[in-house]
Amino acid sequence: MALNGNYVFRETTANLTRNITLTVASVLTVFVSLAIVGTTVLVRQGAQNMTRQFEGGVEFIVYLDPKINDQQLAAVRKDLGDNPGIRKISYVNQEETYTLFKKLFKGQESILRNVRASDLPTSFKVEPVDKSVISVSQLATLYRKQANVYDVTAATDVIREMKGMTTFVNNGLTLFATFLLVASSLLILNTIRTAMFARRREIEVMKLVGATNWFIRVPFMLEGLVQGLIGGALAVGFVFLARRWLDELLNRSDGLKLLQNFSIASSDVTLACLIVVATAVALSVISSALATRRFLDV
Amino acid sequence: MIKLENVSKVFKGDVVALREANCDINKGEFVFLVGPSGSGKSTMIRLLNKQDEPSTGAIYVAGKHIGELSSWKVPYLRRNIGCVFQDYKLLSNKTVYENVAFALEVIGRPRHVVKTQVPAILELVGLSKKHKNYPDELSGGEQQRVSIARAFVNRPLILLADEPTGNLDPATSVGIMRLLDRINRTGTTVVMATHDRSIVDTMRRRVIELDRGSIVRDQARGVYE
Numbered sequence: 327m328a329l330n331g332n333y334v335f336r337e338t339t340a341n342l343t344r345n346i347t348l349t350v351a352s353v354l355t356v357f358v359s360l361a362i363v364g365t366t367v368l369v370r371q372g373a374q375n376m377t378r379q380f381e382g383g384v385e386f387i388v389y390l391d392p393k394i395n396d397q398q399l400a401a402v403r404k405d406l407g408d409n410p411g412i413r414k415i416s417y418v419n420q421e422e423t424y425t426l427f428k429k430l431f432k433g434q435e436s437i438l439r440n441v442r443a444s445d446l447p448t449s450f451k452v453e454p455v456d457k458s459v460i461s462v463s464q465l466a467t468l469y470r471k472q473a474n475v476y477d478v479t480a481a482t483d484v485i486r487e488m489k490g491m492t493t494f495v496n497n498g499l500t501l502f503a504t505f506l507l508v509a510s511s512l513l514i515l516n517t518i519r520t521a522m523f524a525r526r527r528e529i530e531v532m533k534l535v536g537a538t539n540w541f542i543r544v545p546f547m548l549e550g551l552v553q554g555l556i557g558g559a560l561a562v563g564f565v566f567l568a569r570r571w572l573d574e575l576l577n578r579s580d581g582l583k584l585l586q587n588f589s590i591a592s593s594d595v596t597l598a599c600l601i602v603v604a605t606a607v608a609l610s611v612i613s614s615a616l617a618t619r620r621f622l623d624v
Numbered sequence: 625m626i627k628l629e630n631v632s633k634v635f636k637g638d639v640v641a642l643r644e645a646n647c648d649i650n651k652g653e654f655v656f657l658v659g660p661s662g663s664g665k666s667t668m669i670r671l672l673n674k675q676d677e678p679s680t681g682a683i684y685v686a687g688k689h690i691g692e693l694s695s696w697k698v699p700y701l702r703r704n705i706g707c708v709f710q711d712y713k714l715l716s717n718k719t720v721y722e723n724v725a726f727a728l729e730v731i732g733r734p735r736h737v738v739k740t741q742v743p744a745i746l747e748l749v750g751l752s753k754k755h756k757n758y759p760d761e762l763s764g765g766e767q768q769r770v771s772i773a774r775a776f777v778n779r780p781l782i783l784l785a786d787e788p789t790g791n792l793d794p795a796t797s798v799g800i801m802r803l804l805d806r807i808n809r810t811g812t813t814v815v816m817a818t819h820d821r822s823i824v825d826t827m828r829r830r831v832i833e834l835d836r837g838s839i840v841r842d843q844a845r846g847v848y849e
């Protein structure tokens with residue numbers, strides 16, 4: 327089938343502008359729902375980044391003073407090692423810390439430029455024998471007071487906080503976003519149906535003179551796709567803004583805070599944008615295919 | 625060119641619009657379908673270009689059993705069948721030229737073909753001077769000529785006309801019949817449903833008469849009754 331590009335372009339733009347109110351409604355709904363989807367992905371990734379350090383039984387992390395010398399380091403190591411309440415410790419040196427840091431802040435040049443490897447605290451990841459909340463917080467308090475210890479982060483605080491947040495994100499926002507996605511599909515579907523109804527005389531003539539179903543469908547499907555893509559593009563813009571806001575929201579005063587805090591890497595933003603665009607395309611293609619389906623049976 | 629074998633069409637509520645119809649129409653023939661209102665003329669025409677399916681029986685167009693045509697091939701069947709209707713079915717937001725060009729554009733004909741064919745066909749139907757007018761600026765006869773131009777611009781093998789003069793006065797109808805006759809003389813098979821006694825009686829072509837869905841008369845060089 328020879329599809330004349332000029333024809334398709336003319337028909338698609340005519341359809342989009344003829345129905346401007348409905349088009350705007352569906353674009354905005356697509357935008358809002360995908361903005362929520364994108365933000366959900368960001369928050370979820372951030373939460374995952376934050377809890378990633380507490381894997382394999384690690385319950386708290388003892389961050390050491392960046393200016394610590396070798397003897398002081400050995401003393402802390404011996405102290406932790408000799409504690410009968412502690413099963414296992416592992417040292418994270420400056421290099422490893424910096425690698426993790428670079429991974430978390432990949433693409434954020436200003437942060438990467440301002441923080442050098444030597445600014446970052448090295449740490450011990452600690453796996454206690456007793457993993458109950460009381461026991462872990464007692465140990466954390468004990469080591470927080472120790473000489474040459476910069477700070478102690480216990481998995482209990484962080485993870486509990488994160489768990490609550492991710493549950494909210496998972497259940498609340500996802501449910502909300504699903505409803506909105508359904509609404510936007512229906513709006514796109516309705517916009518296309520309306521456009522087709524407005525042009526039923528043309529469509530009737532096209533069928534009579536032997537236009538193929540695809541020839542008739544393509545401009546309408548493109549109309550749906552354009553709506554989805556505009557909504558998706560707006561949502562991608564929103565994802566970048568959301569990242570900025572989340573960054574600003576969190577206090578980033580020093581290297582430790584950067585590591586401890588909820589952080590969103592550039593790869594997470596890319597992931598969020600990819601999901602947004604893929605959803606936009608899938609959503610609009612499926613709705614437009616459904617809307618124009620009746621043309622398959624002549 | 626067209627062959628009906630025991631074709632019946634039953635609509636819901638047991639309305640038999642066509643009953644065991646058999647006929648054979650050769651290439652280049654001009655056939656009138658006559659009969660009282662509701663006798664099944666339009667139904668038969670709609671079956672020929674697959675706007676509707678027969679309930680039973682087989683229809684052959686240009687040697688093909690159209691009932692067995694897969695749905696993606698139907699548009700290609702229709703490119704060989706021009707259609708003219710009582711109500712013209714012109715697009716009111718397009719000019720005369722655009723209405724005719726539309727039929728070529730939507731079947732993917734290249735622009736240079738459109739640019740040469742459309743003026744030629746408008747010349748044939750005598751509307752070259754009005755190619756920039758919109759349908760509502762034309763008389764009924766002129767609108768019907770535009771619709772004939774649109775049906776014929778792709779040089780179909782068959783032209784189906786369902787009461788093409790139904791809304792026109794006798795003098796204008798004669799003009800339309802001259803045009804259809806001219807098209808028929810180029811070798812195009814024409815099937816025309818009509819109530820117009822004088823047209824049938826003066827043209828003296830093959831007449832197929834329907835009555836309550838049955839073919840009751842099939843006469844070469846026939847008259848209306």
Ligand SMILES: Nc1ncnc2c1ncn2[C@@H]1O[C@H](COP(=O)(O)OP(=O)(O)OP(=O)(O)O)[C@@H](O)[C@H]1O
Nearest residue numbers: 635636639640641660661662663664665666667668
């Ligand atoms: N889509 C349909 N659904 C149900 N019944 C239909 C349908 N189309 C036609 N019929 C019935 O089939 C019969 C034949 O109708 P048809 O339109 O073919 O008659 P006709 O000969 O063209 O009449 P006229 O001269 O008034 O145009 C009528 O009884 C009509 O009511």
Ligand SMILES: [Mg+2]
Nearest residue numbers: 665666667786
């Ligand atoms: Mg009729």
